[in-house]
Amino acid sequence: MSDPAATATDTRLVRVFLDGEALTRLSPTLEADRAQAVADLTAENFFSPLTLKPGVPASGPFALHLSIQEGRLVFDIRTEVGDKLVGILLALGPFRSLIKDYRMLVDSHAKAVEEGREARIQAIDMGRRGLHNEGATLLIQRLENKIGIDFETARRLFTLVCVLHHHI
Numbered sequence: 001m002s003d004p005a006a007t008a009t010d011t012r013l014v015r016v017f018l019d020g021e022a023l024t025r026l027s028p029t030l031e032a033d034r035a036q037a038v039a040d041l042t043a044e045n046f047f048s049p050l051t052l053k054p055g056v057p058a059s060g061p062f063a064l065h066l067s068i069q070e071g072r073l074v075f076d077i078r079t080e081v082g083d084k085l086v087g088i089l090l091a092l093g094p095f096r097s098l099i100k101d102y103r104m105l106v107d108s109h110a111k112a113v114e115e116g117r118e119a120r121i122q123a124i125d126m127g128r129r130g131l132h133n134e135g136a137t138l139l140i141q142r143l144e145n146k147i148g149i150d151f152e153t154a155r156r157l158f159t160l161v162c163v164l165h166h167h168i
Contacts, residue, residue, distance in 0.1 A: 010059045011048040011148070014080050016041050019067035020164055029110050030163050037159040045156070048148035049077050051086055066157070068092065068164050075147065088146050095161060098135045102162040105131060132158055 016038050026034065047062055062085070065076035073095070075088040092099075105128050112120040135158030136151055143149060149157065 010061070011046055012061050013041055013045050013047045013064050013153075014061040015063040016160070017063070017065045018160060018164055019065055019076075026163065027106075027110070029106055033106075033159055034163045037156040037163075041153065041156045041160075045153040046148065046150040047153060049086060049088075049146070050148055051088065051146050066160055066164065073161060073164075075143075077147075088143070090142050092165070094138060094142065095135070095165075098131060098138065098158075099162050099165045101131055102128075102135070135161070 018034065018038075047060070047064070049062065061080045063078040063080055063082060065074075065078065067074045067076070071092055073090040073092055075090070077085045077088070079085060105124055109121065109124045109128070112124060132155045136154035139154045139158050139161070140149060140151070143154075
């Protein structure tokens, strides 16, 4: 008899790694965003690679190494134990304006916190939610026919893309 819970884990990430030197220079706010997104992702996500190597079944759980290399976003998808499965590259161009806006919101948020401006903090948080929704939608579109992800997974991955791109 098969375990339904085991089947449910086939389409999820169990580990997420961000690769890149920029990660050693993160502000406390970006480090908190990174840590929260990784924790949320590993706690709950839907992640189903659709373009694995021929003959390799698309069953997980998976580990993801996310990085930016030569101006492209790299999804290095591996098995739970670290065996490489597939690499998927996305051009960063379509994300650049959203990433720029994210940076401005993070900086504005930090300044509003310093100044103790609660109403401004709430307005910025609403803007961040909207920006994350836009980024998630774009990420889902760009990963179409490559990786199946749900909206919440896409929101968290977009946060990580912004963190990776912060010092590039």
